[in-house]
Each structure stands twice: as C-alpha cells, then as structure tokens.
Amino acid sequence: xxxxxxxxxxxxxxxxxxxxxxxxxxxxHENMFWYRQDPGLGLRLIYFSYDVKMxxxxxxxxxxxxxxxxxxxxxxxxxxxSTNQTSMYLCASSLWGxxxxxxxxxxxxxxxxxx
Amino acid sequence: xxxxxxxxxALSIQEGENATMNCSYKTSINNLQWxxxxxxxxxxxxxxxxxxxxxxxxxxLRVTLDTSKKSSSLLITASRAADTASYFCATDAGGWMDSxxxxxxxxxxxxxxxx
Numbered sequence: 001x002x003x004x005x006x007x008x009x010x011x012x013x014x015x016x017x018x019x020x021x022x023x024x025x026x027x028x029h030e031n032m033f034w035y036r037q038d039p040g041l042g043l044r045l046i047y048f049s050y051d052v053k054m055x056x057x058x059x060x061x062x063x064x065x066x067x068x069x070x071x072x073x074x075x076x077x078x079x080x081x082s083t084n085q086t087s088m089y090l091c092a093s094s095l096w097g098x099x100x101x102x103x104x105x106x107x108x109x110x111x112x113x114x115x
Numbered sequence: 116x117x118x119x120x121x122x123x124x125a126l127s128i129q130e131g132e133n134a135t136m137n138c139s140y141k142t143s144i145n146n147l148q149w150x151x152x153x154x155x156x157x158x159x160x161x162x163x164x165x166x167x168x169x170x171x172x173x174x175x176l177r178v179t180l181d182t183s184k185k186s187s188s189l190l191i192t193a194s195r196a197a198d199t200a201s202y203f204c205a206t207d208a209g210g211w212m213d214s215x216x217x218x219x220x221x222x223x224x225x226x227x228x229x230x
Contacts, residue, residue: 004157035220040222041222042203042220042221042222042223043158043203043220045217045218048217058217090157090158092158102146102163103148103160103163104148104150104158104160104205104218105160106150106157106158106159107157108156108157109155109156109157111155
C-alpha cells in the first residue's frame with residue numbers, strides 16, 4: 001500500500017516563527033501536493049510538484065514556499081507563521097501517469113496552531 | 116468558486132439505512148472522485164468515475180454520474196456506524212492546457228450513522 005507520512009500530527013508555533021512541514025511518500029510517485037483544510041472552505045491547494053526541484057503554485061500560495069530536493073520528500077515552509085495559517089495541512093501524492101487529477105493518496109494531516 | 120458542491124452538508128441516518136450524497140459541479144470534467152475523511156485524519160480515495168461512465172460500484176458504494184446535469188451521487192448501502200465520516204467529491208476542471216489541471220474539492224457531507 002502507498003504510504004504518505006507527515007512528520008508531525010500536531011504543532012503549536014508562535015507568530016513569526018519559521019515552520020517546516022515534512023511529507024514523505026514511499027511509492028515513487030512523481031506528483032506531490034500540499035493542501036490546507038479549513039471548516040466550510042474544503043481543501044485548497046497551496047503548491048504542487050511534478051518532479052524533483054519542480055514546483056507550481058496552487059490556489060493559495062501566499063505566505064508559503066515548498067521544497068522538493070528528493071522525489072519522495074515534499075516540504076511546506078511557512079517563512080513567518082501568522083495566526084491565519086492555523087489550519088489542517090494535508091500532503092498527497094499521485095502517479096505521473098494519472099496526471100494531476102488522478103487518485104490522490106493522502107497523509108494523516110498536520111494540525112498547525114499559530115499563537 | 117468551488118467546482119464541486121456536496122449536498123446535503125450533513126446527514127444523520129440509522130445503521131442499516133442507505134445514505135445518499137450528491138455533488139454538483141460547474142464545468143466539464145474528465146473524471147470525478149469521491150473521498151472519505153474520518154475526523155481529524157487524512158482523506159482516503161473511494162472511487163473514481165470517468166466522464167464517459169454513468170455508474171460504478173465498489174462494495175457497498177454506488178456512484179452515478181450525469182454529465183448533462185453536471186452532478187454525481189454517492190450511495191452507501193446498508194450503512195454501518197463505521198461509515199461515519201465526511202465525504203468529499205473532487206473534480207478536475209479541464210485539461211493540461213488550461214489552468215484548472217488539478218483536483219478541486221467540495222466542502223463535504225458529514226455523515227453520521229447512529230448505531
């Protein structure tokens with residue numbers, strides 16, 4: 001089975017701190033995604049990557065950056081955390097052959113609280 | 116604006132009953148997917164139906180797609196307490212050449228199955 005692992009299930013950070021959210025997948029998927037999920041707003045795409053060192057902005061990239069130095073790892077970075085970035089963050093991956101709109105495999109999520 | 120919108124937002128049924136959730140979308144699609152999310156966890160892919168398909172089954176799940184009405188329904192038969200979760204539809208909104216080459220999720224239907 002595909003496994004997508006997010007390094008932290010729960011984080012509490014202070015405003016202005018730099019935050020790293022790590023995601024690792026073990027099935028050699030080309031595509032990786034970061035979403036945030038907020039009540040009433042569904043899932044919103046922050047960034048995605050279709051290859052090592054490649055990244056594309058999603059719908060809400062402001063305040064975030066990403067890094068993909070290795071195929072299996074996709075990191076989301078909050079350079080200076082703000083309270084409005086308190087959210088559930090979900091990482092996902094998919095095969096290249098399924099394009100960007102094929103089946104997604106999600107991690108368990110990282111719930112970030114910014115105080 | 117969101118591509119997929121689920122209806123109802125919340126549904127409460129007795130164990131053993133069938134649960135039906137609907138999804139409406141706005142633009143033409145290549146495929147539509149349904150995902151399940153247990154509280155505080157990641158999403159799990161349930162089923163994908165392509166635009167040239169009208170119905171698909173997987174165990175107790177039945178998905179229909181009506182492209183003329185731009186709508187889909189997810190039926191869970193003989194529901195169990197363990198089916199309690201949120202259910203999301205996700206659609207792609209176009210092909211590689213336009214800006215919508217990604218999955219767009221609705222806000223979900225919260226299903227409660229009472230024992």
